Each structure stands twice: as C-alpha cells, then as structure tokens.
Amino acid sequence: MPEPRLRDFKRIVFFTGAGMSAESGVPTYRGAGGIWKEYDYRRYACQDAFNRDPEAVWEFHNYRRGLVAACSPNRGHHIVARAGQGSARVTVVTQNIDGLHALAGSREILELHGNLWRVRCDTCNIKQQDAHVVREELQCDRCGGWWRPDIVWFGDYLHEPILDAAQAAILGCDLFVSIGTSAVVYPAAYLPEYARKAGAVRVEINPDETPASDLYDVHLRGPATEMLARLAG
Numbered sequence: 001m002p003e004p005r006l007r008d009f010k011r012i013v014f015f016t017g018a019g020m021s022a023e024s025g026v027p028t029y030r031g032a033g034g035i036w037k038e039y040d041y042r043r044y045a046c047q048d049a050f051n052r053d054p055e056a057v058w059e060f061h062n063y064r065r066g067l068v069a070a071c072s073p074n075r076g077h078h079i080v081a082r083a084g085q086g087s088a089r090v091t092v093v094t095q096n097i098d099g100l101h102a103l104a105g106s107r108e109i110l111e112l113h114g115n116l117w118r119v120r121c122d123t124c125n126i127k128q129q130d131a132h133v134v135r136e137e138l139q140c141d142r143c144g145g146w147w148r149p150d151i152v153w154f155g156d157y158l159h160e161p162i163l164d165a166a167q168a169a170i171l172g173c174d175l176f177v178s179i180g181t182s183a184v185v186y187p188a189a190y191l192p193e194y195a196r197k198a199g200a201v202r203v204e205i206n207p208d209e210t211p212a213s214d215l216y217d218v219h220l221r222g223p224a225t226e227m228l229a230r231l232a233g
C-alpha cells in the first residue's frame with residue numbers, strides 16, 4: 001500500500017502513546033529510560049500503593065509533574081492539532097496523561113488514562129483541574145478525603161463513556177494512525193481491532209515493531225515528528 005497522506009482522508013483518529021511525547025522530553029514507560037524501569041508502579045502508581053502511602057504516591061506524581069511541566073508539545077503534536085483545523089474531522093485518542101495534545105491546540109481529545117493535571121477525591125469522587133506542579137493541599141475541601149491524581153492506574157477501570165466514545169470514533173474513521181505505543185496495555189491495546197473492523201487505512205508510527213504491528217497496513221519505522229511530517233506532506 002502506498003504511503004497515505006492526511007489530506008486524502010475525511011475522518012482521522014490519532015491513537016497516541018508515550019512515544020508521541022518522547023521528542024518533547026517526556027520519559028516513556030517501557031523503553032530505555034522508561035518510568036517503570038526506575039519506579040515500581042506497585043509502589044507509586046496503583047490504588048493499593050495510594051491506600052498504603054498516599055504521600056509517597058503524591059511525591060512520585062509531583063516529580064512527574066515537574067518533568068512534564070518542563071516539556072512542550074513537539075512538531076508531531078502540532079501536526080496532529082493542525083490536521084484537526086482543516087476539513088477532516090480529527091479525534092485524538094491518547095493513552096498519555098501529559099496534556100501536551102491540548103497544549104498544542106488539538107480539540108477533540110479522549111484521554112483514556114486520565115490526566116496528570118487533574119485530581120479526583122478518593123472518597124467523594126469530585127474532580128478538580130490542578131495546575132500546581134507540586135500539589136500541597138491533599139485533603140478534599142468537601143469531604144476531607146484524600147485527593148488523588150485523576151489517572152487510570154493498573155487495576156482501575158477506564159471511564160466507560162471515554163472508552164465508548166473512542167470505540168465509536170474509530171468505528172467511523174477512514175484513517176487510523178497509531179503513534180508511539182508499545183501496544184501492551186489493555187483495553188487500549190484492543191482499539192486497533194476496531195479500526196480493522198471499520199475498514200480504515202491503518203498506519204503504525206513506531207521506530208520498533210510491536211505486538212500489534214500485524215494489524216497495520218503501513219509501518220513508518222521512525223520518530224513521530226519525522227513520520228507525521230511525511231503523512232502531512
């Protein structure tokens with residue numbers, strides 16, 4: 001199949017993972033220098049850890065907020081955002097929690113795994129945007145429960161309406177571009193199957209092969225910024 005060009009499609013879904021933000025300086029999870037290589041998610045990024053030691057979990061997430069706060073959207077984020085300003089309808093389905101797609105100007109964004117810059121009360125579930133790099137106030141002002149990062153940890157259920165909206169967008173798309181995901185985390189890793197069902201052209205942007213590579217028509221084996229520049233050419 002010839003390399004597709006964004007301009008030839010009407011309904012595009014960009015499905016992004018940590019590799020999308022790698023060139024912005026945000027560490028990935030599993031590659032070289034990956035976050036899970038340095039930190040055991042069972043100690044810092046799951047409900048049990050939070051129940052055991054909420055301060056340690058907050059220390060880890062404040063550290064990550066510091067890392068992400070120093071990063072800006074890269075050329076790839078801007079290409080994705082610009083694609084949504086043309087005649088095509090564009091949906092960004094992201095596993096990323098860094099907020100860089102919104103910063104680049106993308107409008108239709110579905111954050112499957114939540115957002116580092118939002119908090120949720122672990123008791124009464126109210127949510128709050130929170131721009132502080134270091135979160136000081138850890139008790140909910142409504143019920144006195146613990147604020148926790150509004151992130152989907154392992155073992156947490158994804159927010160059903162967001163997952164449903166992602167599946168619907170993919171079932172209606174004619175181009176599905178996966179960017180920088182190792183395709184090992186579920187249920188997000190099921191999503192390329194929906195693009196196959198939709199009969200969409202499926203592009204995988206990743207320097208490496210992944211367990212999902214066979215599901216794609218086109219493989220662009222390179223960094224997100226360069227490969228997206230080719231698609232936008």
Ligand code: BV8
Pocket residue numbers: 016017018019020022023028029030031034045095096097113151152153154155156157158179180181182183184185186187205206207208210222223224225
């Ligand atoms: C759930 C929190 C119900 C955020 C994360 C089947 C169905 C449902 C669930 C499961 C299932 N099987 C197993 C499960 C349980 C589990 C799971 O998937 N386990 C896996 C590991 C086996 N799933 C869950 O728990 C989910 N919850 O389904 O609840 C349930 C519960 C229990 C049991 C059954 C059902 C919750 C999943 C969300 C977990 N949250 N993190 C945080 O703290 O940061 S995981 C983490 O992985 C992030 O969320 C991240 O978004 C996600 C995926 O990682 P990637 O984005 O792909 O990043 P990665 O580093 O892995 O790869 C980067 C890629 O980029 C590489 O391929 C690299 O080559 C490439 N790259 C590098 N540089 C570049 C590049 N590409 C382009 N350009 C570059 N420059």
Ligand code: ZN
Pocket residue numbers: 121122123124125126140141142143144145
């Ligand atoms: Zn509360």
